[in-house]
Amino acid sequence: MSQPAGTLYQRLRTLLRAEQPVALVTVVAGPGVGGKMLITPTDAPLGSLGHPELDRIAVRDALAELEAGRSGVRHYGPEGQTTPEDLVGTPTVSAFIESWAPPPQMWIFGAVDFTAALGKVAKVLGYRVTVCDAREIFATRRRFPMADEVVVSWPSPLFERRGHTLGQRDAVCILTHDPKFDVPAVQGALATGAGYIGVMGSRKTHAKRMERLAEVGVDQPEQLARLMSPIGLDLGARTPEETAISICAEIIARRTGRLAPSLRDSSGPIHGTLDGTGG
Amino acid sequence: MKELLDDIDRWQAAGSRVAIARVVDIEGSGPREPGAAMAVNDQGEVAGSVSGGCVEGAVVSEALAILAGEAEPRIVTFGYSDDEAFAVGLTCGGTIRLFIEPLDW
Incomplete structure (x- = not known):
């Protein structure tokens, strides 16, 4: 003893x-x-x-x-x-x-400018950041020095190998606008326990993506309810950096169950989740 | 605590004794979550913080008293809502409880 x-x-x-x-x-x-x-x-x-x-x-x-x-x-x-x-x-x-607990994970699919900005903000929030893209010339450490790892791969093999490590605290952000890539990424993410799944795209891209997802059998209301698509809070964000803030703010709001108005325009306790935990 | 390890290593290597203060509980608006920690050595050097700077001074005095054997390891409460709270308060109006103890374990 x-x-x-x-x-x-x-x-x-x-x-x-x-x-x-x-x-x-x-x-x-x-x-x-x-x-x-x-x-x-x-x-x-x-x-x-x-x-x-x-x-x-x-x-x-x-x-x-x-x-x-x-x-x-x-x-x-x-x-x-x-x-x-x-x-x-x-x-x-x-x-x-x-x-x-080990740091939460954020997996970002698509090696685009938004990825670099989101990776930076995610690091500030304490995430272990993985960037994944199948295109070798884009998915480089040099372009994403803030990432903990850069994986050159299609989404499915990564999810098959490591999807089981994703839990409630983890986030999957799919920033490719390419159906070849984002449909398998969404399918892979839905098969995990990830607490947040966001998919980038305009309203139009989103509508088309939903059609493609339905074609491959992703059409259950409980599956679709998990998808934050289009990704992010309605902040009017324009630049990759502003968009990264809107995505991360949405991740926080989903976790705490908040609607994310300005504090000036709401009332009640500033801290804690709306289920009553915390102060 | 993680961010305090290097300072604690350095202090212990130099033969200093160390006290640790950790936020264990908050009520109302509080600047830091449970687990926020601060270390104080017997020279009065400090690493880390447990609030937005509101109560650190009082924590150092308490930690030094514990290291000197003038006080027992215990919970110390800071805030306005508690009658027994320390005179030092949090500007945000919340209450935090800290556990302060020597690092002798």
């Missing part, structure tokens, strides 16, 4: 530098203040909060928080009690679960 001072921090430091998922649970109030556990999805937990059952519950909750990329305080009984009736008459152990 106990280990030499410094062990836990050193392990945390190593994991953080390697961008590995990790959660640190710290008792911040109640019995055993300062008690800690370090939890990862793969390794045995390090440390203890002072009772085996409390440790078990803390590991369970920490893994869930890590999966969601969230941090926050949970309250338990000293022996891991969680239900209100079990907590009556016991002191409360308040544990801060801090989680470090």
